[in-house]
Amino acid sequence: MWINVRIVLGVSAGMAINFLPDLIAALRAQSALVDAVMTPHACKMVSPMYVSGLTGRRTYWDEMTADAGWEIPHINLVRDASLFLAAPATANLIGKFANGIADDLVTTTFLACRAPRIVCPAMHPDMWRDPILQANVERLRQNGVVIIDPVFGQCATGDSGVGAMAPAEAIVNAVSRALGFE
Template structure:
């Protein structure tokens, strides 16, 4: 049951990538904050087309990172400081593109560089069209990441943005939080 989940006092870095399921990030932040987690958000550039950084900053009560090269006047290097403070990184939603980047070691934005620098567990929650999820290359990338110690909550069956039915939609909040607490 969700109420028994204990993330109190934990620092969760939520990575949000550019898919239609990005709007669920607000719900995820709310659920984690309700359980007294300290949530810090990193968004890819494409994620900002689906939900605004201001929305997620307001809900998380922390600055949202969107660019590795922002000049903020701070001395700390954002991706390293987030990697050090994270008890866990949760990427929800994770696009096929982002999964492929991580699987091949591409670190060209603040989220991917943070993941490359972190020692904490990384939980990836894919969300994409069912045909993309079934693609052999995507599945190979997922398996490669699992071999390297990354955790996954697989997408679920249901109505997708294209109007069709299939396996590809973001997993339920219960599934995501349940797996997060098992780590």
């Protein structure tokens, strides 16, 4: 059980979004507060309302909404965060992270976060083995971002290979290590 842990969970539009219920339940089982932040494309796959049902907290997705008021969400959300976790992380999101692109609330919070950052890639095996994607992953590693390598699995297309998001247990163990609990 973790004490006083608040995780900012960056969610992008990969099929592994299906595994969010397991992942968020596993984080909450450790007593973590989970503040989900979604990309606009992720919001087309599942609704922020659904994700709020999983976290039990407000979900954030659009920095430019009127109700953000003067909160400056991308800074305030991560100011006291214990950790930033991107899961699932698409090839697109990894490319943006690796190149300092900050054009939505997930990428801006990632860039502004000075707590440990963990990225869980999830994509088709052909995307995962692409050298440009791998160079982006390596660049993140070089900058202290923890990458939880994807595992072997079957995609929605029926193809098999390495690219499936790591299971919730492996992600929770990595978070625990990054927080210094083991």
